Amino acid sequence: MLHLDADRLMALADEAATPAELDHLSACAACAREVEAFRGLRAAGLRSGGVILDAPITSWESLAPALRAAGVIRGGATARGLLMTRSRPWMAAAAALLLVAGGVIAGRLTAPGVRQFDPARVDQPAAGVQSTALVTSADSPIVSVDDALQIMERAEHDYRAASAYIAAQDPNTRGDADRYRARLAALDKVQSAVREAVQEAPDDPMLNQYLLSTRSARAVTLQQLSTTLPSNVRLASW
Amino acid sequence: MFGRMEPDAITIRRAINGDERALRQLWSQYAPHIDAVVLRLAEDRDLAADIAQEVWIQIFKALPSFRGESQFGTWAHRIAVNRTLNALRKVRRLGKVEVTIEEESASVEDDHDRGFLAESIEAAAARLPKGARTVWALHDVEGYTHEDIAEQLGITAGASKSQLFKARAKLRRLLAHLLDDPKPAVGYRHVAPGR
Numbered sequence: 005m006l007h008l009d010a011d012r013l014m015a016l017a018d019e020a021a022t023p024a025e026l027d028h029l030s031a032c033a034a035c036a037r038e039v040e041a042f043r044g045l046r047a048a049g050l051r052s053g054g055v056i057l058d059a060p061i062t063s064w065e066s067l068a069p070a071l072r073a074a075g076v077i078r079g080g081a082t083a084r085g086l087l088m089t090r091s092r093p094w095m096a097a098a099a100a101l102l103l104v105a106g107g108v109i110a111g112r113l114t115a116p117g118v119r120q121f122d123p124a125r126v127d128q129p130a131a132g133v134q135s136t137a138l139v140t141s142a143d144s145p146i147v148s149v150d151d152a153l154q155i156m157e158r159a160e161h162d163y164r165a166a167s168a169y170i171a172a173q174d175p176n177t178r179g180d181a182d183r184y185r186a187r188l189a190a191l192d193k194v195q196s197a198v199r200e201a202v203q204e205a206p207d208d209p210m211l212n213q214y215l216l217s218t219r220s221a222r223a224v225t226l227q228q229l230s231t232t233l234p235s236n237v238r239l240a241s242w
Numbered sequence: 243m244f245g246r247m248e249p250d251a252i253t254i255r256r257a258i259n260g261d262e263r264a265l266r267q268l269w270s271q272y273a274p275h276i277d278a279v280v281l282r283l284a285e286d287r288d289l290a291a292d293i294a295q296e297v298w299i300q301i302f303k304a305l306p307s308f309r310g311e312s313q314f315g316t317w318a319h320r321i322a323v324n325r326t327l328n329a330l331r332k333v334r335r336l337g338k339v340e341v342t343i344e345e346e347s348a349s350v351e352d353d354h355d356r357g358f359l360a361e362s363i364e365a366a367a368a369r370l371p372k373g374a375r376t377v378w379a380l381h382d383v384e385g386y387t388h389e390d391i392a393e394q395l396g397i398t399a400g401a402s403k404s405q406l407f408k409a410r411a412k413l414r415r416l417l418a419h420l421l422d423d424p425k426p427a428v429g430y431r432h433v434a435p436g437r
Binding site: 010011014015017037041042044045046048049050052053055056057058059060061062064066067068070071074075076077078146147148152205208 | 252259260262263265266267269270273274275277278280281282287290291294295298299302303362363364367378382383384385406407410411413414417418421422
């Protein structure tokens with residue numbers, strides 16, 4: 005029996021067989037097996053198009069400088085940050101204020117029992133504050149969104165710990181109703197600014213995070229303010 | 243082609259505006275696929291790494307022209323293929339496609355192949371002659387026609403087909419243990435006969 009040409013067997017991986025070829029394939033197991041093998045090979049090739057690398061062969065560390073040199077990455081600040089600064093400087097200022105206010109408030113929350121300034125404690129870690137070195141993002145290169153979120157979470161934790169340490173050494177803020185009122189006024193402005201930004205970009209996780217932090221900080225400050233009032237007076241509104 | 247979540251319009255807009263975080267997010271999400279495309283077409287890993295970096299710069303430079311008519315991944319994939327072929331042409335490797343294949347000694351190939359049983363088609367493809375590998379990747383993986391390949395590589399459609407068949411013949415030999423095995427072969431599922 006004459007077999008199909010080798011090139012024709014390979015071509016039948018993705019071409020239709022003629023009636024004569026079909027007749028032959030139905031009678032010749034060897035040729036049929038070869039055609040099946042080449043079709044399997046073709047299918048495997050198509051499937052391999054979906055194969056991805058476990059680790060990219062590019063790295064952000066080498067790509068970023070090239071993108072910067074090419075003008076693709078613009079400046080050290082984010083584009084949104086640049087836009088905020090350019091069009092609404094008060095929004096950028098509000099965001100900066102939020103970072104400071106949020107940190108101080110969180111510091112109060114994470115420094116239980118430390119109320120009076122004690123010079124002997126200045127060089128000692130405050131109660132509840134870890135004395136281990138802060139972990140920076142440089143130790144954990146970001147290669148995924150999950151990495152980034154973890155680093156943000158860790159940074160928040162570190163920031164709170166550092167704020168708590170500083171707050172524990174400062175005797176001037178305890179029970180100061182005026183400071184709490186000033187902070188509430190600032191937080192109200194910040195909240196308003198961030199809420200407006202969230203309305204513009206409702207999916208932005210960073211802005212949503214800021215909004216939640218602001219609300220949380222505001223609630224905590226209200227509680228703190230209430231503790232400065234006489235025992236027979238209750239804070240009804242702000 | 244891309245099972246992963248598409249980047250949202252805000253991320254794209256931020257990336258276009260030069261936001262490093264947004265750019266990095268896009269790279270992080272798509273690099274495993276885009277870099278794989280480059281690696282498949284290029285001849286070796288070092289060269290592929292260089293080309294892949296150029297590819298990413300090109301993708302991000304072209305980002306303002308991305309109109310969302312196709313998926314971002316598909317759009318970036320096309321840039322990756324074109325840019326890789328351009329780069330390969332520049333290093334004058336594709337010009338040697340036919341010569342490279344013709345110079346291959348069948349007996350030497352067989353000797354090498356005898357001791358090699360590919361566990362995957364990617365591993366087997368890595369053993370193809372350079373030009374044949376590029377043609378095979380463009381045709382059997384990327385789905386280009388011989389006419390497209392001929393235009394891209396500056397060869398004839400007939401030469402493209404010839405190189406593809408040589409690539410398939412070698413892959414057939416390298417993967418014979420999988421393709422001829424009564425167990426499920428590459429690309430196949432055995433279906434139980436109906437009762």
